[in-house]
Amino acid sequence: MTATPQATEATEAAPTIVLVGHGMVGQRFLEALAERGLTATHRVVVLCEEPRPAYDRVALTSYFSGRSPEELSMTDREFIDTHGIELYVGDPAVSVDRAARKVTARSGAVFEYDTLVLATGSYPFVPPVPNKDATGCFVYRTIEDLLAIEEYAKKATVGAVVGGGLLGLEAAGALKGLGLTSHIVEFAPRLMPVQVDDGGGAALLRTIEEMGLTVHTGVGTQEVVVDEAGAVTGMKLSDGSELATDMVVFSAGVRPRDQLARDCGLTVGERGGITVDEQCRTVADPHVFAIGECALAADGRVYGLVAPGYEQAETAAATIAADEASFTGADLSTKLKLLGVDVASFGDAHGATEDCLDVVYSDSRAGLYKKLVIGRDGTLLGGILVGDAEAYGTLKAFTGSVPPVKPESLVLPAGAGESAQLGPTALPDDAIICSCNNVRKGTIRAAVTEHSCTTVPEVKKCTKAGTTCGSCVKVLGQLVTAELEASGVEVDKGLCGCFSQTREELYEIVLALRINTYQDLLDRYGRDDARGGDGCETCKPAVGSIIASLAPTIGASGYVLDGEQAALQDSNDHFLANLQKNGSYSVVPRIPGGEITPEGLITIGEIARDFGLYTKITGGQRIDMFGARVEQLPLIWMRLVDAGFESGHAYGKALRTVKSCVGQTWCRYGVQDSVRMAIDLELRYRGLRSPHKLKSAVSGCARECAEAQSKDFGVIATSNGWNLYVGGNGGATPRHADLLAQDLSDAELVRLIDRFLMFYIRTADRLERTSTWLERIPGGLDHVRDVVVEDSLGICEELESLMAAHVANYADEWATTINSPERLARFVSFVNAPDTPDPVVGFVPERDQVKPDLPLLSIGMRTTENPADLLEGSAQR
Amino acid sequence: MTLAPETTDLKIQLQLQDGWLEVCDLTQLVPGRGVAALLPDGRQAALFRDRGGNLYAIDNRDPFGGAAVLSRGLTGTHRGRPFVASPLLKQRFDLLSGQCLDDETVRVATYEVRAA
Ligand code: SRM
Ligand SMILES: Cc1cc2nc3c(=O)[nH]c(=O)nc-3n(C[C@H](O)[C@H](O)[C@H](O)COP(=O)(O)OP(=O)(O)OC[C@H]3O[C@@H](n4cnc5c(N)ncnc54)[C@H](O)[C@@H]3O)c2cc1C
Ligand code: SF4
Ligand code: FES
Numbered sequence: 001m002t003a004t005p006q007a008t009e010a011t012e013a014a015p016t017i018v019l020v021g022h023g024m025v026g027q028r029f030l031e032a033l034a035e036r037g038l039t040a041t042h043r044v045v046v047l048c049e050e051p052r053p054a055y056d057r058v059a060l061t062s063y064f065s066g067r068s069p070e071e072l073s074m075t076d077r078e079f080i081d082t083h084g085i086e087l088y089v090g091d092p093a094v095s096v097d098r099a100a101r102k103v104t105a106r107s108g109a110v111f112e113y114d115t116l117v118l119a120t121g122s123y124p125f126v127p128p129v130p131n132k133d134a135t136g137c138f139v140y141r142t143i144e145d146l147l148a149i150e151e152y153a154k155k156a157t158v159g160a161v162v163g164g165g166l167l168g169l170e171a172a173g174a175l176k177g178l179g180l181t182s183h184i185v186e187f188a189p190r191l192m193p194v195q196v197d198d199g200g201g202a203a204l205l206r207t208i209e210e211m212g213l214t215v216h217t218g219v220g221t222q223e224v225v226v227d228e229a230g231a232v233t234g235m236k237l238s239d240g241s242e243l244a245t246d247m248v249v250f251s252a253g254v255r256p257r258d259q260l261a262r263d264c265g266l267t268v269g270e271r272g273g274i275t276v277d278e279q280c281r282t283v284a285d286p287h288v289f290a291i292g293e294c295a296l297a298a299d300g301r302v303y304g305l306v307a308p309g310y311e312q313a314e315t316a317a318a319t320i321a322a323d324e325a326s327f328t329g330a331d332l333s334t335k336l337k338l339l340g341v342d343v344a345s346f347g348d349a350h351g352a353t354e355d356c357l358d359v360v361y362s363d364s365r366a367g368l369y370k371k372l373v374i375g376r377d378g379t380l381l382g383g384i385l386v387g388d389a390e391a392y393g394t395l396k397a398f399t400g401s402v403p404p405v406k407p408e409s410l411v412l413p414a415g416a417g418e419s420a421q422l423g424p425t426a427l428p429d430d431a432i433i434c435s436c437n438n439v440r441k442g443t444i445r446a447a448v449t450e451h452s453c454t455t456v457p458e459v460k461k462c463t464k465a466g467t468t469c470g471s472c473v474k475v476l477g478q479l480v481t482a483e484l485e486a487s488g489v490e491v492d493k494g495l496c497g498c499f500s501q502t503r504e505e506l507y508e509i510v511l512a513l514r515i516n517t518y519q520d521l522l523d524r525y526g527r528d529d530a531r532g533g534d535g536c537e538t539c540k541p542a543v544g545s546i547i548a549s550l551a552p553t554i555g556a557s558g559y560v561l562d563g564e565q566a567a568l569q570d571s572n573d574h575f576l577a578n579l580q581k582n583g584s585y586s587v588v589p590r591i592p593g594g595e596i597t598p599e600g601l602i603t604i605g606e607i608a609r610d611f612g613l614y615t616k617i618t619g620g621q622r623i624d625m626f627g628a629r630v631e632q633l634p635l636i637w638m639r640l641v642d643a644g645f646e647s648g649h650a651y652g653k654a655l656r657t658v659k660s661c662v663g664q665t666w667c668r669y670g671v672q673d674s675v676r677m678a679i680d681l682e683l684r685y686r687g688l689r690s691p692h693k694l695k696s697a698v699s700g701c702a703r704e705c706a707e708a709q710s711k712d713f714g715v716i717a718t719s720n721g722w723n724l725y726v727g728g729n730g731g732a733t734p735r736h737a738d739l740l741a742q743d744l745s746d747a748e749l750v751r752l753i754d755r756f757l758m759f760y761i762r763t764a765d766r767l768e769r770t771s772t773w774l775e776r777i778p779g780g781l782d783h784v785r786d787v788v789v790e791d792s793l794g795i796c797e798e799l800e801s802l803m804a805a806h807v808a809n810y811a812d813e814w815a816t817t818i819n820s821p822e823r824l825a826r827f828v829s830f831v832n833a834p835d836t837p838d839p840v841v842g843f844v845p846e847r848d849q850v851k852p853d854l855p856l857l858s859i860g861m862r863t864t865e866n867p868a869d870l871l872e873g874s875a876q877r
Numbered sequence: 878m879t880l881a882p883e884t885t886d887l888k889i890q891l892q893l894q895d896g897w898l899e900v901c902d903l904t905q906l907v908p909g910r911g912v913a914a915l916l917p918d919g920r921q922a923a924l925f926r927d928r929g930g931n932l933y934a935i936d937n938r939d940p941f942g943g944a945a946v947l948s949r950g951l952t953g954t955h956r957g958r959p960f961v962a963s964p965l966l967k968q969r970f971d972l973l974s975g976q977c978l979d980d981e982t983v984r985v986a987t988y989e990v991r992a993a
Contacts, residue, residue, distance in 0.1 A: 071941065076982040497955070519928070529957075534909060534928050536953030537962040537969070567909030571949045571964030574910070579964050583944035830921070831901040831912040839919065840938070840945040 014043045017320065018103050018111050020093040020260065021119035022048035024057055025292030025309035027074045029119060030085060032317030039083035045111050046085060047103070049092035049120075050142060053080075058306055058468070060146065061170045064177050066581065069143050096264040098285055115287055115320055118261060118274060119313075122254035122293040122304065127162070131224035136232030136247045140171040141254075149249065153178040156246035160184075160235055162221050163251035164191040166336060171249045172213055183214045183243060185221055185235070195334060195345045196369075196384050199362055203369035203386040207341050210367075216243070224248055256294045256302050269296040278326035279319040280312050289316045299329035306468065307331075307436045333399075333435055335392045341367065342389035347382025347399040348373050356381055361411045370411040378402045385411075393475040397431035397441065425482045433475055436468035444476065448483040454492075456480055495766060496538035498522060498530035503691065503766045507546050511762075516556040518543045518568050542766040544568030545653055548689035549761050552805040559816050560652075560689070561823060572651035575827070576813055577633055580626060582852035583841045585633060587613070587625045588650035589640050590686060593660040593678035593698075594621030603643040611636055614849045620657035620695070622648060627850055629837055634827050637814045646812040649687065653767075655694045658682035659707065663700025663717065670700030672717030677746070678706070681715070684750065685757065687810045691764040691773075694757070695730075709737045712770040713753055718742070722749045726756055727781070729771035738774070738781045741789060751800065755788040758799035891922055891934055892989035900924065903992045906932075911948035911961065913937050922988055923948035925972055927959055933972035934988035939963045940977070947985070 017033070019026055030046070033039050048054075055072040063072065080087050091105045096116065103111045124139035126132050136156075138149050153159065159175035161168045164186025175182040184191070190201025191208065205215055220238035227233050234244045256273040258266075267275040267284045273296030275283045280295065282288040292309040296302050303309060308330035318325035333346035351358060351373045359372045368387035372395070375381050380398050385391065391410055403410065404426055427433075429442035447453045447462045456477050460466045466473040494500035499522075501509070506521070515521050521543060523531050535543075544565055551558045560569055561576075572578050577585035589604070604623055608615045611632055613625040628636055649655060658681045661667065663674030678698040685694070697706040698715040708714025714725040720743040728737030741752055764773040774780055786792040788799075817823045828834035842853035889906065890897040893916065900914045906926040914922045914937075921937035925948075937945045942965035950961040952972070959972040969978040970985055977983040 068943070070943075078982045498953075530954075533954045533957075534952060534959065536955065537951040537967070540909075540951055540953065564909075567907055567952075571946075571951065574949065579946065579949070581942060581944060581965070583946045825905075829913065830915040831905055831924070832899075833915045836915055838913075838921075838945055840921075840943070 014041065015114040016043040016045060016112060017115045017117065018113040019044065019046045019117045019119060020103065021121055021257075021292070021294070022046050022050070022054045022087065022089075023119060023121045023292065024054060024074065024306050025121070025313050026117075026119035027054035028310045029117060029291060029313035029317055030075075030079075030083070032314050033320070034079075034083045036317055036321045036323070038317065038321055039085060042114075044083070044085045045113075046087045047091055047093045047105050047111075048087060048089045050144070051090045052143065053087060053089060055143065057141075060140075060143070061174050063143065063146050064150070064174045072143070093260060096260060096288075098264050098266075098288070101287060113287070115289065117316060118282075118288065118290040118294055119292045120257040120260060120294040123257050124250060125253045125255050126250045127221065127252055129221055129223050131226050131232075132250070134224055134226045134232050135230055136226075137224060138247065138249045140167055140174075140249055140251050146174075149174070149247075150178065152247055153180055156180055158183070158245045159247045159249065160243055160245040161249045161251055162235075163253065164188070164215065164217065165194060165251065165253070166192060166334075168249075168251035169208070171251050173211075175247075175249065176211070176213060180246075181214075182212075183216065183245065184208075185219060185237065185243070186215070186217045187220045189218045191215065191217065192343065195343065195349070196386060197350060197371065199360060199371065200343075200345075200369045200384045200386045203362065203364055203367050204341065204343065206364055207367035207387065254293065254304060256296070258294055261290065261294070266290075269300075269302070271302075272296070273302040278315075278328055280316040280327055281319065289319075291316050297327060297329065301329065303330060303332075305330075305332065305334065307438065310436065310468075311438055330438075331432070331435060333396050335389050341387060342385065342392075344385040344389035344392040345383070346392065346396040347380070349382045349384050351382075353381050359408050359411060361408075372408075372411055383411075393433065393472055394427070396435065397427045397433060397475075401428060425479075433479065434463075434465035434468075434472040436472075437464040437466075439463050439465035441479065444479050445483050448480055449487055453480070454484060494527070495542060496536055498526050498533070498535050498539045500527050501525065503542055503546070504763045506543065507550075507762050510543075510546050510554060511550055514554045516547060516551075516554045517564050518547070519564060538766070540568040541570045541573070541653075542691075544570075544573075545689045545691065545766075549806070550802070552809040553802055558809050558811060559813065561813075561817070561826075566826075570651075570653075575630060575633065576647060576651060576817065577628065578651045580852060582843075583838055584626070584852065585628045585630060586650070587628050587633070587636055587640075588618070588622060588648040589645035590648040590682070591622040591657075592682040592686075593658055593675050595660070595675055595679060596623075600643070600645070603639070603645075607636055607639050612843075612850060614851065621659045622657060624650070627843060627852070629829065629841055630827055631829050631834065631837070634818055634824050638818050641812070641815045641818060646686070647814045649813075652689060653692050654687060654689050655682070655685040655696070657695060657697075658685075659695075659697035659711075661698075661700050661705035663698075667700055667705075669703055670717070671719050672700055672722065674698040674700035674706065674715075674717055677715060677717075677722070677749075681750075681753070684807055685753075687813070688757065688761075688806055690757070690761045692767050692769045694770070710734065711737060713737075713756060715749065721745050724749060724752055724756075726784070727771045727774035729769050731769075733771075735771040735775075740781070740785060752788060754803040755796050755799045756784070758802050759784065759788055759795075762799075887992040889924060889932065890991055890993055891916070891924075892991075893917070897991070897993075909952055911950065911952070913945065913948040921945045921948075923950075923961070924990060925952055925959070925961060927952065927954075931959070932990045932992060933959060934990040935961070935970060935972060935975050936986040938985070939965050939968075940983055940985055941966055941968055 054074045056074055091107045093103050094106050095104045101113050124141050159180040160183040161172040162185050164184045172182045172184045191204050221235055222238055223236040225234040234242050236242050258268045258274050261274045266282050274290035275296045276290050278298040280289050280291050291312040312327050315325040315327040335344035355376050357374045361370045370385050372383040373381040379402050427441050431441045433441050443463050447459045451462050453459045453462050466476050547556050548560050608625045613627050616624050618624045658678040660675045660678030664670035664672055694712045696713050697708040697711045699706040699708045700717050708716050709725050710728045710730045714728055714737050716723045722744045723742050724740045725737035726740045729735040760770055829838045843850035844853040887903040889900045908926050908928050911923050911925040922934045923937040925933045937947050939947055946964055950964045952961045960969045962969045975985040975987040
């Protein structure tokens with residue numbers, strides 16, 4: 001690759017392929033060329049308009065949640081170099097001379113081609129309203145657009161998005177994330193008019209409004225209002241009203257970028273798009289192909305999704321290689337996570353088929369809407385899912401066939417009448433599992449049976465399934481396991497490559513044989529080839545946690561950083577703090593029950609001020625201080641310990657918080673002292689290492705202000721005592737806790753929690769919360785109740801004594817650490833320069849505090865003088 | 878590079894362009910854990926020692942997240958080769974070659990390291 005493009009002669013020997021546009025589809029085309037060996041036999045030239053090589057536009061919005069342009073990149077220096085591709089970044093094609101078969105780039109470079117491939121994508125459509133180009137008006141398509149929006153939003157307080165489609169909602173969510181009050185203006189009577197129907201739109205509207213976004217449907221934008229300086233101040237709407245806003249983001253659809261093609265006389269469609277045949281060859285010129293969003297496919301459609309573009313890229317590459325391939329149209333099924341809401345539509349979502357019937361389940365309170373379109377003969381034709389798209393993968397795969405269970409059972413929520421879970425094993429072989437990459441079930445099975453893949457990552461590599469939007473990965477996992485089991489391979493349930501036992505089995509071994517070092521366990525019970533080795537990052541912390549949970553009983557040190565144990569802990573436990581994205585740490589002192597004295601608050605405030613830490617009240621009723629350098633941790637903790645604070649174990653798979661409501665003492669409804677109980681529980685179980693983190697809460701009455709039913713163990717006061725709930729979870733897959741026992745006295749409550757927690761610690765898998773554990777173990781809640789309430793296994797005494805040993809041996813990890821110079825030795829930035837702060841850890845101001853300064857983000861803004869530098873990024877920085 | 882574990886007062890040295898840089902005492906490296914070292918040109922190296930006493934050094938910067946934290950990752954062996962998993966997003970890096978095991982297109986720099 002040369003840094004400065006120069007006019008080059010096409011050599012006789014190697015025919016030249018020139019690709020115009022290095023977007024998502026362009027990149028896939030290059031990969032397809034490489035896979036077919038065409039990069040070896042051809043000279044490949046790529047003209048890339050944007051200042052950076054191809055990146056993941058689908059995931060564009062994740063830039064605002066911290067993904068750097070680098071992380072969004074879809075290619076790297078090595079791929080480009082290995083395949084000898086000449087990539088000219090920041091140098092678009094400006095004209096094509098089809099007669100001479102030459103492309104001219106903006107830099108003046110001229111490239112002769114044998115085959116020209118246009119993958120120029122789309123441009124955002126901006127309705128022709130007055131002042132549409134004013135300062136403060138933006139579009140939402142490229143990383144540069146996002147950087148500009150981010151910059152402008154710093155001075156803005158209100159933002160409006162024109163267009164309530166998929167991208168409009170993403171843009172509005174992004175504005176909200178930037179701290180703006182956000183409005184969405186949509187001309188159609190509902191949100192996402194293309195993907196969902198009125199019912200789905202209503203469910204979506206409700207959820208989106210609950211997030212604090214204001215939606216205006218059924219109104220058009222007539223004019224952007226500007227001040228004397230020409231900057232946006234508002235918008236005039238078609239209903240006569242005016243909306244005050246500091247910025248406007250147009251997201252009113254896209255149009256194919258076909259100007260280059262028009263200028264050189266290629267045929268384009270009436271509504272735009274370069275007309276191509278089933279091989280993606282332009283109808284006007286056999287030497288020219290068009291793929292992706294700029295192409296008008298043979299079925300008369302321009303596809304605005306990435307999956308059909310990928311298929312076109314494969315088709316064009318195959319055709320160039322003289323292989324058979326065609327693109328005759330694609331499914332428009334989509335599953336999206338918009339502002340955290342699942343929205344999916346597939347097949348004939350709007351019921352256009354004659355005589356079709358709908359099955360609808362709708363709960364607008366919960367923001368749920370599910371519709372299936374069924375043919376007269378029971379064939380599943382399509383559907384729409386809003387709020388819960390769990391069943392999308394399976395439903396889409398069944399589209400076009402009669403599902404083996406009644407359709408309504410597929411949309412009803414679990415627990416409501418007859419809901420059925422359809423395993424992917426029931427799917428036919430030609431069912432498409434990964435629609436982004438068009439991979440069928442048969443191909444995935446073959447990857448397991450013929451190409452001997454045994455894990456999801458291997459199958460992903462082999463078939464490309466699951467490598468784009470990721471929504472199919474879950475089904476992929478189920479298929480791989482089912483296939484392995486079916487082919488008689490015993491599915492390895494072992495913890496990892498080092499141990500063939502499950503976590504539960506290892507726990508039993510450690511407890512029964514009193515094994516108190518990892519090495520001993522590995523050398524005696526590890527897989528043959530793992531014995532004597534160094535273990536891995538999966539089993540080390542898992543075994544470290546088992547040893548820590550059982551420390552007093554098996555005779556191990558209760559301090560997790562002593563001796564060999566130090567090497568086992570996850571990185572966060574190793575520094576007794578949570579690692580942040582720039583390499584600094586957060587500090588979370590324990591604040592039992594969320595109760596804190598004014599002095600305590602002042603101490604935390606003073607410490608944070610003295611060390612320049614960002615402070616935030618957490619969702620766990622305590623205070624987090626962010627941005628501590630590793631060498632500052634001991635200094636900070638000396639002051640905290642002095643003031644009586646202890647480690648909050650925010651870094652550990654251990655008890656986090658026991659939240660409380662004010663309860664009987666202050667609240668007019670309270671029936672028990674919930675604060676006292678929360679503090680008692682937090683102090684009892686603090687420091688308890690477990691398979692995953694543990695959370696709890698205590699509410700003073702059934703109004704449940706502490707949200708106890710979303711906790712691993714939650715307690716709600718009754719006039720007769722306490723109700724104990726278990727297995728609750730917030731997070732990605734929320735679960736309401738189940739009632740384990742009612743009207744318990746203080747002592748009964750504590751005894752039951754002791755047993756419950758120790759039984760969980762003993763039998764759960766690594767990183768399995770109580771919620772998933774409860775769902776997985778045979779017999780579920782009833783079994784757990786039998787064991788911990790009825791003592792059906794006769795182990796309750798042991799469970800209680802294990803907990804008693806933990807409680808008796810608890811010591812604050814931070815106090816232990818700062819009192820030992822040897823233990824403090826690890827808290828240095830550099831072993832050879834302990835007092836020099838890590839220069840990579842930087843901060844910039846935000847809202848009167850600091851935030852991490854990630855130098856990486858600026859890489860995206862480098863100029864394109866040396867495109868090689870840009871590509872350098874992913875490998876070396 | 879294998880050492881008898883009882884060997885003491887040895888120093889860990891890194892090979893740089895202009896010779897060996899002395900970094901720390903061998904005893905400062907806990908088997909299975911890493912430390913970071915600051916190099917004269919401002920770059921950082923992550924040094925590791927495994928259970929067998931072998932030493933490794935790679936660039937300290939996580940190429941995915943950008944923070945200089947690879948020295949704080951968990952180590953292990955994969956198909957007989959030593960690796961460290963980044964504490965940020967857990968990608969694993971071969972300690973001998975610097976190759977990322979989860980993304981074949983990414984590699985970090987490695988350094989010659991010895992105890993002398
Ligand atoms: C600080 C805090 C957010 C905030 O600003 O409020 C937070 C921050 C983090 N959460 Fe959380 N969670 C925080 C409350 C919560 C809550 C609310 C609660 O506890 O009531 C939940 C939902 C409740 C639940 O867990 O069931 C929550 C569900 C999660 C999850 C998803 C767990 C799940 O089972 O799905 C993760 C990911 C995980 O653990 O694998 C997570 C992981 C994280 C991590 C540890 C991610 C990481 O590895 O860096 C964050 C580290 C914080 C840090 O560096 O200090 N956090 N997180 C909250 C700290 C509470 C505390 O005082 O300890
Ligand atoms: C925010 C956002 C979210 C999205 N979400 C989804 C989703 O969830 N699912 C989905 O399927 N799709 C989604 N899409 C659409 C998806 O990104 C596109 O379908 C896909 O990027 C199309 O790929 P492409 O290569 O055809 O076009 P692009 O990725 O746009 O690439 C075209 C490239 O060509 C360049 N170019 C144009 N003219 C020239 C020239 N003359 N010379 C050189 N270069 C030129 C452009 O600068 C651009 O870089 C989303 C799009 C956006 C913006
Ligand atoms: S849960 Fe009951 S006692 Fe506690 S604050 Fe709410 S209403 Fe009051
Ligand atoms: S469906 Fe998107 S990656 Fe498989």
